[in-house]
Structure formats: C-alpha cells, structure tokens
Amino acid sequence: MNRVPFSPLRTWLIAQNTLLEAVRQRLFHFIVFLALALVLGARWLRDFNFGAPELKFLADCGFGAMTFFGAALTITATAQLFFSEIENRTALTLLAKPVWRAEFVAGKYLGTVLLAGGFCALLTGLLMAVLWVREGELMAEFPETFTAGRTVSYGMVALAGAFQWLKLAVLAAFGLLVASYAQTQLFAMASGFFVLVICHLQYLAQEAYARAGSLAGELAGRLLAGLVPNFQVFAVADSLLAEDFPGGGAVARVALYGAGYAAVALGLAIYCFRHREI
Amino acid sequence: MRSRLRTAATALALLAGAGLGLAPIAEPVWRAQRGREPALRLQTAAAAGQGVTLALLGGFRALVADVAWVRMYALWERRDLPAVETLLRFVTSVDPRPVYFWLNGARIVAYDFPVWRIAAAGGHDAVPAEVQQRLVREHAALGLRYLGAAMEQHPRSPDLWVEQANIQLNKLGDLDAAAASYRRAWECPRGPFFAARLHAEVLRRAGRAREALEFLRTLHPKLPPNDDAARAELVLARIRDLERELRVPPLLEYRPAR
Numbered sequence: 001m002n003r004v005p006f007s008p009l010r011t012w013l014i015a016q017n018t019l020l021e022a023v024r025q026r027l028f029h030f031i032v033f034l035a036l037a038l039v040l041g042a043r044w045l046r047d048f049n050f051g052a053p054e055l056k057f058l059a060d061c062g063f064g065a066m067t068f069f070g071a072a073l074t075i076t077a078t079a080q081l082f083f084s085e086i087e088n089r090t091a092l093t094l095l096a097k098p099v100w101r102a103e104f105v106a107g108k109y110l111g112t113v114l115l116a117g118g119f120c121a122l123l124t125g126l127l128m129a130v131l132w133v134r135e136g137e138l139m140a141e142f143p144e145t146f147t148a149g150r151t152v153s154y155g156m157v158a159l160a161g162a163f164q165w166l167k168l169a170v171l172a173a174f175g176l177l178v179a180s181y182a183q184t185q186l187f188a189m190a191s192g193f194f195v196l197v198i199c200h201l202q203y204l205a206q207e208a209y210a211r212a213g214s215l216a217g218e219l220a221g222r223l224l225a226g227l228v229p230n231f232q233v234f235a236v237a238d239s240l241l242a243e244d245f246p247g248g249g250a251v252a253r254v255a256l257y258g259a260g261y262a263a264v265a266l267g268l269a270i271y272c273f274r275h276r277e278i
Numbered sequence: 279m280r281s282r283l284r285t286a287a288t289a290l291a292l293l294a295g296a297g298l299g300l301a302p303i304a305e306p307v308w309r310a311q312r313g314r315e316p317a318l319r320l321q322t323a324a325a326a327g328q329g330v331t332l333a334l335l336g337g338f339r340a341l342v343a344d345v346a347w348v349r350m351y352a353l354w355e356r357r358d359l360p361a362v363e364t365l366l367r368f369v370t371s372v373d374p375r376p377v378y379f380w381l382n383g384a385r386i387v388a389y390d391f392p393v394w395r396i397a398a399a400g401g402h403d404a405v406p407a408e409v410q411q412r413l414v415r416e417h418a419a420l421g422l423r424y425l426g427a428a429m430e431q432h433p434r435s436p437d438l439w440v441e442q443a444n445i446q447l448n449k450l451g452d453l454d455a456a457a458a459s460y461r462r463a464w465e466c467p468r469g470p471f472f473a474a475r476l477h478a479e480v481l482r483r484a485g486r487a488r489e490a491l492e493f494l495r496t497l498h499p500k501l502p503p504n505d506d507a508a509r510a511e512l513v514l515a516r517i518r519d520l521e522r523e524l525r526v527p528p529l530l531e532y533r534p535a536r
Contacts, residue, residue, distance in 0.1 A: 048344045050378055057340045064338035177293075181286060203308075226297030227290065233304045236311055250307045257304040264296040268289045275285045 004098040014099075014107025015114065021084075022077045022115045032119065035069040039126050043134065054138070055131055055152055059160075059240050062127035066164045070119055074168045075192035078112050078175035083185035091278055102270045109176050109266050116168035124161030128154055131240075153242035159251065160237040166258040167234040171196060173265035174228075180273040199231040229261040343373035354386065357394045362386065370427070377435050380428035384438075388421025388445045418449035439463035440473055443480075453484035461493075471501065471508045478516065491520040495532045 022028055042061035049057045085091040085108075095101060131152050139146040174195045179188040202224055209221030233254055236246045246254075350365035366383040373379070392413040399405045425442045432438060443459030446452045457480040463473035474497050481490035494517045501508040517532050 045341065048348065049340065050344055050347050050376070053376075056375070057344075060338065060340035064341065068338070177289070181282075181289070203312075222298065223294055225301055226294040229297070229300075230304065230308060233308050233311065236307055246307065246310075250310070253303050253307050257300055260300045260303065261297070264293060264300075268293055271292075272285055272289055275281065 004100075006100055007103060010099055011103045011107045011110065014094075014104060015110035018081050018108050018111025019114050021081055022111065025077075025080070027076060027080075028073065028115075031069050031073045032122070035065040035119070035123055036126060038065040038069075039123060039130060043130065055135060056240055058131055058134060059127065059157065062123060062130070063160060063164065063238065066120060066123045066127075066161065067167075070116060070123075070164060070168050071171060071193075071196050073119055074112060074116050074172050075175050075189055075196065077115055078108075078172050079179050079185050079188040079192060081112065082108055082176065082179040083188065086278060087185075095278070101274050105176060105180060105270045105273050106266065109172060109269070112172040112176070113169045116172060117165050120161050120165040120168065124158060124164075127161075128157050131157065152240045153245070156237055156239055156242060156245060159245075160235075160239075163234045163237055163254065163258075166255065166262075167231055170229055170231075170258050170262045170265070171199070173262040173269065174199075177265045177269040177272065180269040180276060195228065196231075199228045202228050203230050203232060229257065233257060339373045343369045343376075343379070346372065347379065354390070357397070359391055359394055363391075366424075374428075374431045377428070377432055377437055380425065380432070381437055381441055384421045384424045384428065384441055384445070387424050388418050388449055391420070392417040414449055418445050421445050421449075434466050436463040436466035436469040436473060439466060440470070443473075443476070447480065453480050457481045457484060457486075471505075475509070475513065475516070482520065487520055487524055491517065491524060491526075494520065498532070499535060 039062045042058045045061065046054060046057065085094070085104075091104065095104060132154070135150055135152055139150070171192070175188065175192040178191040178195070179185075182188040182191065206221040206225050209217040209224075236250060236254055237244075346365055346369045350362055350369065353361045353365065366379075366386065369379050370383060392410075395413050395417075396402055396405050396410055399409075402410065422442060422445055425438055425445075428438050429435070439459050439462040443456045443463065446459055447456035457477050460473045460477035460480060463469050464471075464477060474493075478490040478494045478497070481487070481493065494513055498510065498513050498517060501510040501513060503510055514532075514534060521531055
C-alpha cells in the first residue's frame with residue numbers, strides 16, 4: 001500500500017469531502033445558528049450588564065459563543081465524521097485503494113480545522129460588525145467620550161478570533177487522537193469534552209500538586225502539563241484595546257505552542273490509526 | 279489487547295515528552311497572563327468553585343458575573359449576609375475588570391453588613407454601643423481589605439481611593455488615613471478635583487491646618503478656571519478661611535496669579 005508516495009492532493013481531497021459532509025449536517029447548522037443568534041442577541045442582553053463597559057460585554061458574549069459552540073462543533077464533528085467512515089465501511093473501501101492511513105487521518109483533521117476556521121471567521125466577522133455598529137451609535141450618542149475616535153481595536157478582535165481557531169485546531173487534533181484509538185463514537189465525543197475541561201483547568205491541578213511540596217506531586221503536575229495543553233494561554237488577546245496587544249513575541253509563542261501541540265497530537269493520531277484494526 | 283495497550287502507552291509517553299518540550303514556549307506568556315488575572319490563580323478559582331470553572335470554560339465571563347450580581351442583589355434584599363459575601367467574592371473572581379463590582383461590594387461589606395448584624399442581634403437599642411462599634415470597625419476593615427484587592431486589579435482608579443477614604447473617614451474616624459487616601463485619589467490619572475478639596479478639608483479637621491493651607495496654595499494655580507468641577511473660587515475662599523484661622527500676616531497671604 002505504501003508503495004505510492006504520500007500525496008498532499010489526496011489528503012486535500014479527503015479534507016474537502018470531510019468539510020462538505022460536515023457542512024451538510026443539521027447539527028452544524030443548529031450550532032452555527034445558536035452561536036450567531038447569541039452574538040447578534042448580545043445587544044439585547046445589555047440590560048443585564050452592570051460592570052463591564054458595553055462594548056466589552058458584547059465582545060465577551062461573542063468570544064464566549066465562539067469558545068462554547070466552537071468546542072461543541074469541533075468535538076462532535078471530529079468524532080462523527082471519523083466514525084461515520086468506519087461504521088459505513090467507507091474507510092475500508094478508501095483504504096483498500098492506494099491511500100495512506102496518514103492521508104486519511106490528516107485529511108479528516110484538515111477538514112475539521114477548516115470547518116472550525118470557517119465558524120470562527122464567521123463569528124469574528126459578525127462580532128466585529130456588531131461592535132462597529134454599536135460603537136458608531138455610542139459615538140453619536142456620547143461624542144465627548146470618543147474625542148479621539150473609535151476605541152475598539154478591531155485588530156485585537158481578529159487576533160482573539162484567530163487564537164480561538166488555533167485552540168479549536170488543537171482540540172480537533174486531540175479529538176482525532178482519541179477517535180483513532182476509541183471503539184465507539186460516544187466514547188470519543190465524551191473524551192473530547194473531558195479533554196476540553198482538562199485543558200482549561202490543568203494549570204489548577206499543576207499548581208495544587210506544586211503546593212503539596214512533594215517530589216511525586218511535582219512530577220505528576222509536570223506530567224499533566226506535558227500531556228495536555230493549557231487552553232487558558234489562548235485567551236491572551238482577550239481585550240478590545242490596542243494597548244493590551246500582548247506583543248509579537250507573545251503571539252508567536254502562543255501560535256508555536258498551539259501548532260506544536262496540534263502537530264504532535266495529529267502525528268500520534270496517525271500512529272494510533274496505523275496500529276488499529278478496522 | 280496487549281498491542282492496543284502498548285500503542286496507547288507509547289502515544290501517551292510521546293505526548294508527555296513532546297508536551298514537556300512545548301511547555302517552556304508558552305511559559306512567559308502564561309506567567310504574565312496570570313499576573314493580570316486573579317481568576318487564574320488557584321486560591322480564588324478553588325474558592326469560587328464550580329461557577330468559575332463554568333465561566334472560564336464558557337468564556338461568558340461578563341454574563342456569568344452579571345447574572346451572579348443580580349442574584350446577589352436578590353439575596354441582599356433578604357439580608358442574607360453569608361450568601362451575599364460569597365457571591366461578592368464570586369463575582370469579582372469571575373470578572374475582576376469592572377470597578378463597579380469592587381466599589382459596590384466594598385460599600386455593602388463596610389456599610390450594610392454591620393447594620394444587618396446589629397439588626398439580627400436585636401437592633402440598635404438592644405445591642406450595646408461598644409459591640410456596635412466593634413462590628414462597624416470589623417466590617418470597615420473587611421471593606422478596606424476588599425478595596426485593597428480591588429487596587430491590585432485597578433491601581434490607577436481614583437474611585438477606589440475615594441471609597442477607601444470615605445470608609446476611613448465615616449466608619450473608622452481615621453482622619454489622617456482618610457486625608458492620605460483622598461490625596462492618592464487626586465493624584466491618580468483623571469483624579470477628581472473634589473478629592474483634592476476633601477484632602478485639605480480632612481487635614482484641617484485633623485488639626486493639620488497649615489498642611490491644608492500649603493496644599494491648597496499649591497493646588498489653586500493648577501486649577502483650570504473654566505472647569506466648573508475644579509471650583510477654583512471655592513478653593514480660594516478656603517485658602518482665605520485657613521489664612522484667617524492661622525492668622526497669616528497680610529504680606530504672606532496667598533496672591534493668585536490671575
């Protein structure tokens with residue numbers, strides 16, 4: 001089988017097919033609809049807003065929708081699209097042809113990442129539009145507060161959206177790693193949500209272990225920190241002000257960190273899938 | 279089965295190894311981020327429990343904090359002190375960015391809590407004056423501690439310094455501390471003019487009239503004449519009052535440049 005060389009074109013074709021399949025699913029439409037409704041509807045939730053400046057409140061709702069619904073979309077899409085190929089036996093047909101297992105897994109991953117990318121781009125664009133319109137209204141209402149012009153840094157909003165995508169890309173790689181080993185779709189999806197929770201809270205466990213003061217605890221903390229990435233790092237651009245820009249170095253570090261984890265998890269997913277009986 | 283386990287063990291070992299190599303890349307960013315965000319520290323996150331977890335996961339920080347604030351008000355109306363205290367801590371842990379939460383939280387702790395406790399103990403007529411005093415001072419100290427935590431988040435907020443001064447003045451009667459806090463409020467970027475006037479007034483009440491006069495003499499030339507909030511004419515009138523009180527000789531009296 002591996003006599004043919006690895007083909008990026010075949011990988012791309014599998015990715016395209018995966019993306020198309022995902023976009024056709026009703027669940028995708030439902031999740032996108034909910035997320036869009038939340039971002040648009042955030043304007044009507046302003047009455048519940050006490051503390052944060054209004055524009056910040058709108059941005060928080062937008063990023064919250066991106067994180068929550070994006071994670072749900074990524075986890076379900078990864079597990080569903082992977083297992084549908086196995087359960088429908090299309091994977092057998094596909095892999096009987098000169099297609100590498102690595103191409104199959106990488107194609108599935110690429111398709112999911114493109115799906116998450118489209119979702120994040122859509123929500124980021126909509127959030128920017130909502131912020132732009134509302135800021136314009138506020139400028140007309142309170143011109144004395146906006147003497148220096150617009151205050152929202154739309155570059156920061158775009159950067160935050162990009163980091164959300166990167167986080168979902170890492171999550172997709174971990175989801176695929178679990179799926180490549182798991183026997184059932186349900187297990188893969190449940191594990192995906194566990195991974196999401198653990199990745200968000202691993203720093204707490206690490207700190208708790210470190211506080212215990214024992215060498216074993218310290219090692220356990222480090223091991224946990226190595227096994228799963230720290231998703232809180234991706235919130236580094238969680239601000240609307242240009243002055244809060246974390247700096248090019250920090251952006252590069254977070255990008256490298258996310259890309260590194262995604263690459264390692266994807267590599268291991270390929271490794272697991274190659275050792276799997278279909 | 280053995281083969282599956284071997285595959286899983288190999289994958290986990292490789293992942294842990296690669297992760298240990300990747301961790302130092304994000305470490306400086308993470309350290310800086312945690313310095314800015316109290317919700318990302320173990321102490322606060324563990325105390326606030328499940329809600330913080332939800333908020334951190336969902337990203338709906340502002341929304342979660344706002345809903346908790348509404349809930350806190352409902353409990354505040356019922357004078358449920360432990361629940362209000364818990365929710366105040368929760369709200370500022372989830373979203374420490376708005377000064378509004380800190381300010382109102384400090385006011386509730388310093389002003390409302392002692393009244394509730396006195397009322398719960400039978401009211402002002404039943405509770406001995408010294409016990410009432412102790413409760414007031416106890417909660418004023420808690421309110422100041424709360425504001426101290428707020429200042430770690432918002433070191434340049436004049437509102438927090440004004441609130442601190444108000445508690446020191448009205449609840450503790452500590453004129454020197456209140457005067458110092460009003461001055462800090464005035465020195466903050468966009469510090470309110472009234473804080474400067476209050477600083478001088480509290481100094482005068484503390485028996486430090488000469489310091490108050492010196493402060494107002496240096497303040498007056500800096501006040502913008504066309505800004506109503508600056509109240510330059512009022513400051514000048516207070517300078518004259520203090521000069522009379524201190525019997526400043528006419529030759530040494532303050533002479534405004536304009």
